[in-house]
Amino acid sequence: MLKVTELSYGFPQKDLYNKISFTVEDGQHCVLIGTNGTGKSTLLQMLLEPQEYLYEGKIEIEPGSRIGYVSQFPGKNENSDQTVFDYISEPFVRQQEKINQICAEMEHGENMDELFEQYQTEWDVFNAMDGDHYEVNIKKQLKLAGLEKAAQLKTSELSGGEYKLISMIREMLTGPALLIMDEPDAFLDFENVNALRNLINQHKGTLLVVTHNRYLLNHCFDKVLHLENTELQEFDGSYVDYHYLMLQTKIEQMELAASDLAEIERNQKIVERLRKQATLIVSAARGRALHARVSLLERLQARKTRSPFIEVPHPQINLHTDLVEEEKEDVVLKVEDYSVSFDEQLLEHVSFEIGPKDKVAIVGSNGTGKTTLLREIMHGGNDSIWIAPEAEVAYLSQMQGETMDESQTVLEIMDATGLETKKEVLEYLSPYGFAEDMLEQRIDSLSGGEKNLLQLAVLSRGNASLLLLDEPTSHLDIYAQESLEEAILGYNGAVLMVSHDFYTIANCVDYVLYVEDKTVRRVSARKFRKMIYADHFDKDYLELEKKKKETEVRIYQALGKRDYETARTLSDQMGELIAAMQK
Structure with missing residues (x-):
């Protein structure tokens, strides 16, 4: 289906790929992983439009194959009066109209050979889409995604997550030979992520997907492409098996490295002893022995085990506050009888308290007012929200442009935090994965994950005792997600975060504020974990x-x-x- 051979490409300030090669076979469900900023989204765009890029190597796609694409950010349908069913039906109706138009032209009896050829081409496309059964297929896919009741809703009435799912259903049903999806899980609530899992696993065609979602990684794919430090490694099998193989390899390499290091140290001592002897006694034999031992030492040092896929650098995220020790209040945040509505009531009669060291996730379906609540806590002015007078509040937004001017450079953003020199900025940002050549990049040129890491770096420069985090793991690679979880666990202040990432919630919160029936109820992290798993797994899997x-x-x-x-x-x-x- 797809073959990439010795592909090399990069930007003036950064090399992305150095002679990478891989194949994607018919019917494979392949996932592309790698740390933030390694060029995963760029690679997808190159596969979609290779003619737009100047690269070395080959990109070969089976002739006549149509590639489908689902973006991270599918724009809302402009036709607000169109129903979900009509929106998904649109490509099929359009294809049928093409066929009908050709048939109408055939009635005039002119250019019949050309028209027959056009007719056959369009009919083949319609058959590849299983056009004769598209209405039944749409109903089946909507049911699979748990959206069968949405068929006659207007697309304008859907939440962002629901619209994203129907966009995927529409693309899948058109039967592309290869379907490429770039972070299709971004901002989906857990129920919608589970629907996405079902859609992926039931899809009969070939898939190439970029995702960092650990739930999808563990349950959806049969091939892994790992892009790291300009190199690519491919693995036929599940992500769970790949992760296990990498762990085994790490054990073996660390053991070999320890053995190599011991041998290097032993030979270094011998070289030092021979050099001392050579300075005291001039001898050709001693000189040859010294030269041979130095050569052996160089060979040992050169063969030390290395791998860009084993020693992946984890960003170091540091969250800290000195304010908590000074605070006298037992409660840092109190929300009492809070309500919010737009065209309809989203939340009402919401009340909860958060202590100065509580780690809390607010969880619920897309479009239920969670982000609005966080913004109102941050900006103040709502009589239903009280914050301890001593508390300082910091906010991370899922819309990065809300907290950063994306026309500025990384250096300009960090200058505003009080770092005075480029050297200071580099020393501070290096643990977050930012190299020197990235400091002059504009924010809008960064990947989504790099933008979130930069938000965390800016937030960490403050001394806030209450962190409001809106989808903090969105676009972060797996290593950054784990580092953020560790940072939250080690933080000595309070955290209230909106998250749909099941693993983050399970790993680092004290309890959950669960949105249902337009209000919230407090649920322990353990009970929430069991609630989610009860619908999708048995107890044994959980244990x-x-x-x-x-x-x-x-x-x-x-x-x-x-x-x-x-x-x-x-x-x-x-x-x-x-x-x-x-x-």
């Missing part, structure tokens, strides 16, 4: 996944102590857990 995560933590602890035997034993146990999860 196995928990044990798998605990085992992985113990493996890294063993590696930190250079206890490779324990790490190998734990790795075998983890393999058994993964096998049980996949039954």
Whole structure:
């Protein structure tokens, strides 16, 4: 279906790919992963429009194959009076009209050979779309996504997440030979992410998807393409198996590296001793021995194990406040009888309190007023919201342009935080994954994940004791998501975040404010985890996944102590857990 051979491409300030090669076969569901800023979205655009790029290497797509595409940000349908069913039907109706037009021209009996050829071409397209059964197929897909009741709604009445799902359904049903989707899960609530999982797993065609969503990664794909540091590695199998293979490889490489290091240190001592002897006694034999030992040492140093896929740099996110110790209040935020409405009532009679060190997620369907609540807490002026007088509040927006001027450079954004020199900015941003050549880049040229990391870096420069985070993991790669979770757990202030990322909620909050029936109720993190899993997995899977995560933590602890035997034993146990999860 798709073959890329020794592809090299980059921007003036950054190389993206260095002779990368991969294939995507018919029917494969392939996921493209990698850290933020490695060029995943750019690669998708190159596959869609290779003629627009100057690159080295080859991009080969099966002749006559049509490629479909779902963007991170599908624009809302301009025809607000169009129903969901009519919107999805549009490509089929348009194709049928083409065929009818050709048939009408045939009645005049002119240019019949040309018209027959056109007719056959358009009919082949209609058949490839299974056009004769499109109405039945639309109903089946809407039911699969849990949107069967939305068929006769106007597209303008849909939430952003629902509109994104029907855009995917429309693209899938047109039967492209290859469907490319760039972060299709961005901003979807958990129910919609689960619907997306169903759509992906039931799709019969070939898929190439960029996602950082751990739920989708663990349950949707049979091939992994890992792009890192201009190189690409392909793996035929599930992401869970790939992740396990990388962990095993890390254990082996660390053990080899330790062995290599010990041998290097031993030979360095020998070289030092031979050099001292050579300065005291001039001898051709001693000179040859020294030269041979130096050559061996150079070979040992050159062969030290390296891998851009094993030692992926994790950003270091630091969240800290000194204000909590000074605060006298037991409550940092109080919301009492809060309501919000636009065209309809979204939230009403909402009341809750947050303590000075509570970590809380507010969870609910798209379009239920969660972001509006966070904005009103941040900007003040609502009598239903009280914030402790000593508290300082900081806000991270899912719409990055709300908190940063995207026409400015990274350096200009950081200058405003009090860092006075380029050197200071670089030292501060390096742990967040920003290299020196990125400091002069405009914000609008950064990837979505890089923008969120920059927001976190700016936020970390402050001393806020209450953080309001709106979809903080959106667009972040897996490593950055895990680093953010660690930072939230270690933060000594209060956090209220809107999130649809199940793993982030399960890993680092004390409790959940669950939106239902236009209000919120408090739910423990454990109960929320069970609520979600009860609809999609059995109890055994829940327990196995928990044990798998605990085992992985113990493996890294063993590696930190250079206890490779324990790490190998734990790795075998983890393999058994993964096998049980996949039954």
